[in-house]
Amino acid sequence: MNTFQTHEPEAFKVAFTESEMVVYLKDGRVLSVPLVWFPTLEHASQEALEDYELLGDGEGIHWPQLDEDLSVQGLLLGIGHEEKIA
Numbered sequence: 001m002n003t004f005q006t007h008e009p010e011a012f013k014v015a016f017t018e019s020e021m022v023v024y025l026k027d028g029r030v031l032s033v034p035l036v037w038f039p040t041l042e043h044a045s046q047e048a049l050e051d052y053e054l055l056g057d058g059e060g061i062h063w064p065q066l067d068e069d070l071s072v073q074g075l076l077l078g079i080g081h082e083e084k085i086a
Contacts, residue, residue, distance in 0.1 A: 008056075008057075008059045008072070008073060009025050009026075009027065009029075009059070009072045009073060009076055010025060010026045010027075010056075010057050010058030010059055010072065011023050011024060011025055011026070011054055011058040011059075011061060011072050012024055012025070012026050012054070012058055014052050014061055016035070016046070016049050016050075019034060019035055019036070020032045020033060020034055020035060021033045021035055021038070021041060023061070023072065023075060025058075025072070026058060031072075031075055031076065033075050038068070038070070040063075040066050040068045041063070041066070041068060044063070044065075044066055047065075048065040048066055049063070051063060051064060051065050055069070058072065059071060059072055059073070060072065
């Protein structure tokens with residue numbers, strides 16, 4: 001019998017380009033998200049961006065210097081900050 005199971009997407013690494021956040025998922029996917037969606041990240045120093053922690057098993061990302069938290073599920077759904085959602 002096949003059982004459908006859903007698993008929360010989990011990140012294992014986060015990197016940044018000049019204009020994007022790149023999130024590497026444990027299942028092999030790579031997600032690129034525009035930094036403009038997240039003004040706190042967009043205006044942060046490289047040092048602050050690289051100072052992140054993965055929450056849980058990688059379901060979330062936290063930047064202690066910036067007091068910013070994002071869920072991987074939200075990123076996959078294309079959810080940006082409320083200011084950017086029409």
